[in-house]
Amino acid sequence: MLSALLLFAAVLGVILFLASRVRGKRSDTMIGWLYLLPVVLLLAVGLVYPGLRTVYDSFFDAQGVSFIGADNYKAIFTDGDLLSVLGNTVVWVLIVPLAATAIGLVYAILVDKSRFESFAKALVFLPMAISMVAAGVIWKFMYEYRPDQATVKQIGLINQIIVWLGGEPVQLLITDTLKLNTLLLIVVFIWIQAGFAMTILSAAIKAIPDEIVEAARLDGVNPWQMFVRITLPSVRTSVVVVLTTLAIGTLKVFDVVRTMTGGNFRTSVIANEFYSQLIRADNQGLAAALAVVLFVLVIPIIVYNIRQVRQEA
């Protein structure tokens, strides 16, 4: 660690030393490029080249040796298992942003200006600070299953509730009927992300001018009208930003699936399949193609997000 920091400090030192020596008419150009030199180098080698290279790799076979055209892409869109991966990703992206945003918005409104506001917010916000691996373990415990026996009781809360209600315990993370296990993983991600939605939307709500609220009150609007006509339109941009940001995050979800099911029992999603193909199946070409698909899916959402932010600014 020390070596990295020392090397880095040396690089910075040289740049700043050179920058302080530059004199003359073109000094601004020299300094500008000098300041940007390490960044440009890192980005070129660490992002631009690898990105292009992955697109190129995606047209090659498992070992990256022979050119196979679009076969990897064909596999993604025709192979049964991979189609289920795509289907799961669609389910994730449809549910998570909407649910997390809705919960975040409702909660932000409910605790707004209450006496325990900051404490209440911290409770919902906390899952964001912990790793998705830890979140995965926490929820795996919630979903834990025990066969019904006299000596061993349920240790997972969800199955205990099922038993209390008179039902049979269910192997929750293995059952893929009606995509149950995928939905249960989605719950975990919503649990992690709702705090983000709440924070952004709460700030937007607080930014609504008091005059508008007061005027609406004097007009005698009911709470529902207040929500639909004042609150919601005022925070519209923030809602769009939250929805799109969550959608991008959801497309790339990996840790939760990997920790909780490893993508087994038909729960895999694109980002997890990428890792499985790369490391476990040793299929570099297919992994690259999956990464490219992910990239293509993310682009329109990000563009839309940026446009919304720009319009607001």
Add this chain to the structure above:
Amino acid sequence: MTVTPLTTTPDVTPVQLSAAAVAKKRLSSPWASLAAIVIAVLWTLPTFGLLLSSFRPELAIKRTGWWTFFTDPEVTLDNYRAVFDSETGISLGTYFVNSLMICIPSVLIPLSLAALAAYAFAWVNFRGKNILFIAVFALQIVPLQVTLIPLLTIFGKVGIAGTFWPLWLAHTTFALPLAIYLLHNFMREIPSGLIEAARVDGAGHVAIFFKVMLPLLAPALAAFGIFQFLWVWNDLLVALVFAGGGDAVAPITLQLANITGTRGTAWHLLASGTFVSIIVPVTVFLLLQRYFVRGLLAGSVKG
């Protein structure tokens, strides 16, 4: 807000109410409070259950639910001892240190590089600046996954695979586009009069950067630094790809994921291990919540 209520009816509260508060208040308050409490409990219970379990004896965890603790309380620190013990093969201490080793340079290096670059973009006039800025901005759309395979090859060829270097370099690179963009936006808002005054006093770009910019930039740097720290500390994907082979550099998230895979039923170890891995990010979060939130609101969302 200085506008006084226009009506004199006593139901007008002296406290200014926001739209949300009005909506809530009229939404038959008891139900609204109940809904808030239900959400808060649902959000806290899963973590609480595992935390409580981490202090229960192994046999108790495996045979009864954590809620029985309230009727039959038993407390032990054995689980925490076990995850640090080398005999169990978990030795979380080592991985904990690895996480710190990965995090510190992965936060400091991109932060300083981004500050320097953002300054150049914001306050130095040079040819090609706008195009370059747009290029850096656009790189935010590149998802991590797209870069991993070629980077793995590059790190192998350079001969640094299996060391901390791939992790430092990868985390640094991935952080740069967003960090530069946010710090640039922040710097642009600093009044140009300040910089011109420094110019008149004979300060060059180095002096302006250190004496004018850095002090003003402290809150933004703190916000982004915390965010980057939490992101790196909680990362699994980069760690799996670049440190998956060697325990010598694997972070605590990776080891926790491994225990989950290999000892998925050893709940006494999983519970305590999870909370050891959570201690640092949660402490950072609780102490520096304000900056964390500010970073979020500045749009510093990475994924």
